[in-house]
Amino acid sequence: MRAKVTVMLKTGVLDPQGKAIAAALNTLGFAGVGGARQGKVIELDLAEADPDKAHAEVDEMCRRLLANTVIESYAIELE
Amino acid sequence: MRAAVIVFPGSNCDRDMRVALRQATGRDPHMVWHRDTDLPDVDLIALPGGFSYGDYLRCGAMASHSPVMAEVKRAAERGVHVLGVCNGFQVLTEAGLLPGVLMRNRDLRFVCRDVWLLVENAETAFTDGYEAGEVIRIPVAHHDGNYFADELTLRRLEDRGRIVFRYCSEMGAVAPEDNPNGSCQHIAGIVNEKGNVLGMMPHPERLADPLLGGADGTPMFAGLAKILGG
Numbered sequence: 001m002r003a004k005v006t007v008m009l010k011t012g013v014l015d016p017q018g019k020a021i022a023a024a025l026n027t028l029g030f031a032g033v034g035g036a037r038q039g040k041v042i043e044l045d046l047a048e049a050d051p052d053k054a055h056a057e058v059d060e061m062c063r064r065l066l067a068n069t070v071i072e073s074y075a076i077e078l079e
Numbered sequence: 080m081r082a083a084v085i086v087f088p089g090s091n092c093d094r095d096m097r098v099a100l101r102q103a104t105g106r107d108p109h110m111v112w113h114r115d116t117d118l119p120d121v122d123l124i125a126l127p128g129g130f131s132y133g134d135y136l137r138c139g140a141m142a143s144h145s146p147v148m149a150e151v152k153r154a155a156e157r158g159v160h161v162l163g164v165c166n167g168f169q170v171l172t173e174a175g176l177l178p179g180v181l182m183r184n185r186d187l188r189f190v191c192r193d194v195w196l197l198v199e200n201a202e203t204a205f206t207d208g209y210e211a212g213e214v215i216r217i218p219v220a221h222h223d224g225n226y227f228a229d230e231l232t233l234r235r236l237e238d239r240g241r242i243v244f245r246y247c248s249e250m251g252a253v254a255p256e257d258n259p260n261g262s263c264q265h266i267a268g269i270v271n272e273k274g275n276v277l278g279m280m281p282h283p284e285r286l287a288d289p290l291l292g293g294a295d296g297t298p299m300f301a302g303l304a305k306i307l308g309g
Contacts, residue, residue: 016184016186065136066136068173070172070178070179070180070228070229
């Protein structure tokens with residue numbers, strides 16, 4: 001089973017990289033970009049075949065390592 | 080004072096820290112590799128600056144799970160003093176020994192220059208060599224030194240005098256233009272509740288000898304040696 005973890009900065013946490021991306025897009029003429037947020041995607045190959053167990057396991061991975069929950073939120077997708 | 084310096088793959092200020100500690104104590108600190116699981120019996124553990132694990136995932140995230148960190152946490156709980164400088168500060172927040180997190184600098188640039196620091200709390204073992212309100216010159220060199228914590232945490236740090244160093248002007252005024260990285264409340268260094276774990280982004284070990292152009296970092300090591308013995 002594969003899992004896709006998306007880690008994003010929480011709403012309200014200043015994202016200077018996202019701001020720079022939005023400003024760069026505006027400079028390129030994409031005037032409709034009101035804002036941008038940058039995050040990261042982590043793909044995992046898992047031995048676990050049971051979706052519930054896999055989800056619980058990945059959730060623990062997120063809390064212990066993949067995300068810093070002080071500033072980041074995460075979303076888990078199983079494929 | 081017996082001291083140990085933890086060396087992670089990618090640490091690059093470990094030898095500067097060693098020299099500063101040796102000058103303050105007259106003896107060589109233990110250099111402890113991150114894979115070691117037995118920490119010598121020491122009074123001070125220093126986590127040096129650098130780019131442990133290449134800053135993969137998040138600065139300090141990988142190092143905070145190194146085998147030796149479980150021992151560092153146990154030692155900190157027993158009351159052993161722990162000093163984290165720059166990447167060491169990032170490791171301490173990732174390990175949960177200090178609250179908050181160090182984010183990418185406000186201007187997205189690596190900042191490498193001397194800054195002025197206001198000593199806000201001189202009651203800790205780390206700042207015994209300074210006076211409260213003293214302004215000192217210490218270098219910073221980081222890309223991710225923008226301290227962030229939620230409002231409740233910031234208020235708690237503020238109310239309990241746990242903000243030990245703040246960025247300031249040469250005259251000691253605290254203002255946004257003297258904040259090199261956008262840190263909340265201009266925070267440069269904090270201590271834990273018990274006062275035995277300090278994290279700071281500036282590098283006192285880099286200005287601890289007049290030959291290096293200044294010695295404003297020396298009182299930190301001298302003060303620690305005085306309080307922690309020998």
